[in-house]
Amino acid sequence: MHRLDVDLGERSYPILIGSGLLIDSSQFEQYIRGKQVLVVTNETIAPLYLKTVLDGLKAFSKVDVVELPDGEAFKTLDTVNRVFDSLLENRHDRGTTIVALGGGVIGDMSGFAAACYQRGVDFVQVPTTLLSQVDSSVGGKTGVNHPLGKNMIGAFYQPQLVLIDIDTLNTLPDRELSAGIAEVIKYGMICDPAFFGWLEENMDLLLARDPQALAYAVERSCADKAAVVAEDERESGRRAILNFGHTFGHAIEAVQGYGKWLHGEAVAAGMVMAAELSCLRGWIGKSEVERLRALLTKASLPQQSPEDMTVDDYLNAMSVDKKVQDGKLRLVLLRALGDAQIVSDTPKDQLVEALRACGAQ
Amino acid sequence: MHRLDVDLGERSYPILIGSGLLIDSSQFEQYIRGKQVLVVTNETIAPLYLKTVLDGLKAFSKVDVVELPDGEAFKTLDTVNRVFDSLLENRHDRGTTIVALGGGVIGDMSGFAAACYQRGVDFVQVPTTLLSQVDSSVGGKTGVNHPLGKNMIGAFYQPQLVLIDIDTLNTLPDRELSAGIAEVIKYGMICDPAFFGWLEENMDLLLARDPQALAYAVERSCADKAAVVAEDERESGRRAILNFGHTFGHAIEAVQGYGKWLHGEAVAAGMVMAAELSCLRGWIGKSEVERLRALLTKASLPQQSPEDMTVDDYLNAMSVDKKVQDGKLRLVLLRALGDAQIVSDTPKDQLVEALRACGAQ
Missing domain, CATH: 3.40.50.1970 (Rossmann fold)
Known part of the structure; x- marks a missing residue:
C-alpha cells in the first residue's frame, strides 16, 4: 500500500x-x-x-x-x-x-x-x-x-x-478507463514532462490494466495534483492550471448535454484545443501538439470537436464558464510541454482558428 | 456611526x-x-x-x-x-x-x-x-x-x-421587534448580566423605538456574540451557548410548522424552559426565572409553551436537533444569570418537569 x-x-x-x-x-x-x-x-x-x-x-x-x-x-x-x-x-x-x-x-x-x-x-x-x-x-x-x-x-x-x-x-468499462487516462495525461502536459514520457512508453500497460502501472499512474497523478493544490487551495491563482482543457471541455459537455460525452473525453478534445492555441501563440511547436494527439489516439480518446458543434457554440458556452473574471476569458495554455500558464488576453481570431483546427464548424 | x-x-x-x-x-x-x-x-x-x-x-x-x-x-x-x-x-x-x-x-x-x-x-x-x-x-x-x-x-x-x-x-411590525428583543435578552442571560439589568431598566425605550437605545442594544448584542464566536468559529465547543433556548425553540417551530410562531417567540419560550431546567438542577433560583419571565412579558413575548404541544412532541422533535451528539441531548443551561454552560446529562424526568412548568401537556 x-x-x-x-x-x-x-x-x-x-x-x-x-x-x-x-x-x-x-x-x-x-x-x-x-x-x-x-x-x-x-x-x-x-x-x-x-x-x-x-x-x-x-x-x-x-x-x-x-x-x-x-x-x-x-x-x-x-x-x-x-x-x-x-x-x-x-x-x-x-x-x-x-x-x-x-x-x-x-x-x-x-x-x-x-x-x-x-x-x-x-x-x-x-x-x-x-x-x-x-x-x-x-x-x-x-x-x-x-x-x-x-x-x-x-x-x-x-x-x-x-x-x-x-x-x-x-x-470499469474500457471507455471510462480511457476517460480517466485523459486526466492522467493532463498532469504530464501541465507540470510533469517526465511523466508524459512515461505515459508514451507505458500506455499499453495501462490499457491492459496492469496493476503496477495503474497504481503508479494514480499515485503520480495525485502527487502532481497535490503539489499544485497545496500552493493554492481555493483556486485564487496557480491552481487554475488544473483546468487545462476544461474550459473547452465544459463547453462540449454543456452543448452536447451532460453525459453524452464523458468528462474525460471532453477534456481530451479540450486539451488539444488549448494545445493548438498555445502553438498559434508561438509557445509550443506543432510536434508537441502532435505528440498529444498521438497519445490521446493511443488511449482511444477523441482529439477533435464533436462534429455538430460550431465555433459560436463554444464562444457562447465559455462566456458563462467559472474561468471568466470581469468579462475576460481566462484560459490555461502551455509555454512548453510540462509548463502551464494562465492567460486572459487571447485574441478572438486565434481562439476561432484553434477551434477550427479541432474540427469545430 | x-x-x-x-x-x-x-x-x-x-x-x-x-x-x-x-x-x-x-x-x-x-x-x-x-x-x-x-x-x-x-x-x-x-x-x-x-x-x-x-x-x-x-x-x-x-x-x-x-x-x-x-x-x-x-x-x-x-x-x-x-x-x-x-x-x-x-x-x-x-x-x-x-x-x-x-x-x-x-x-x-x-x-x-x-x-x-x-x-x-x-x-x-x-x-x-x-x-x-x-x-x-x-x-x-x-x-x-x-x-x-x-x-x-x-x-x-x-x-x-x-x-x-x-x-x-x-x-418593523411590533411583533417582529419583540421577537428580535428575545435574542437581545438572550445575550444578557448567557454572558452579560449587566446588560440584562440595562434591559430591565430600558425595555420601554426599546419598545418605543428610541434610536439611541436601539443602537446601543444592537451594538452590545453584536459585541457579546462576536466575543463568543471569535473563540469558536465552527461551533466545536463554547459557541453552542448561543443556542440557549433554541433546542426547545426549534421544537416549537418544527411542531407548529415554520412561520406560525416567530423564531424569537419560540426562543423566548425556550429560554424559560432552559431556565426552569437550570433551576431544577439547583443552579439558578426561582427569582432569576421570574426576572426572565417578567422581562419577556414586558417585551410582549411568550413565556409558556404553545397550548397544543405535548411533552412527547418536544422529546421527539429534539432528538433530531443538531445539538444531539451520539444520541445524547445537549442543552445550554445557566449556572447563574450571565453564566451559561453546556450539559449533556439532563435526567429525562427533570426535562419533563421543566416542560410541564412551561405549560406543555
Missing part, C-alpha cells in the same frame, strides 16, 4: 493506494471518528462493492446506505437533497461520516452533502473510477451542476481519508 | 451601525471588490428600501435584483436555487458580490448562496430586522430548512461587511 499525504495544514489528509484495500476494515476504523456512517453510492457500483464496504464497516453502530441513480445527468441539487433526506430520516447527527463509494459524480455530490449537512460533517472518499481516483481524490472540489453550467454550485471541502483500491478498476 | 470588528483572522469583517447608512453609498464602494452585484431581497422589503440601496450601488456596472417570497416557510433549497438561476441567467462570475437586503431568512439564504455559488463569492449583509441585526450579523451561519429539521443544510460563511441601518427598524 502506498500512502500520499495531501498537505493543507489542519485540513491535511492521507490518500491510501493499493490492492485489496476495500476488504481491509482497519482503515475505516482508524479514520472514522464517530459511530454513525452513511454510505452514498449508485445503482451501478452497489452490486459490485457495497457488500464488501459494509463488511468493512461492521464496527460502527449505525450504518445506512443511500443509492442514487448513476450518471452526470443526476448530479443536481435535487439528488443531493436525497442524501439529506436519508441523513435526517435516519437521524444522523453532526458526528456522522459520509462515505462516498463510486466515481466522480458520487464523490462530488457526497462531498457537497458533507459540506452542507448541519454545516459540515466528516467525509471519506472511496473512488472506484480512474477519473475520480486521479482527479476528485485531491483538491476538495465538491458540488453539482446547474442547467446553465457545470459545477456552478458547490464548496471546497476536504475529506478525512481517500481510499483507492486499484482492484475496483477491473470492473 | 459605530464600527465593531468581528475578529476571525483572515475572515474578519466590520459591522457598521448607525442611522442613515443606506443612503450613504460610500460603504458599498469601499467594501465591494468587483463590478457585479446581485441584490437578494423579498417582496416585503423591496418596496421599502430597494430603491435606496440601488441608488447606493450606482458605481457598479452590473447590478441585478432577485426578489424572493417572504417568510420562514420559503427558507428552502428550492428558493436558494432561484438565486443561482438569477446569478447564472445574468452571467455573474466568481468576482460577483451578493448583497442580502432583508431579515434573517434573506440573510441565511443569501449567505448560503454566496457560499455555494461557484464554490464561494463575496457577500454583504444589510439586515433590516432587529433579530437579524443582533443574530445573523455575527457568526457566519448560513443555510436553509429541511422538512425534517430547521437549518439542517448550510455552511459557515463570513460576509465582507455588515451594514446595519437602525432606521430600517421604523417599519
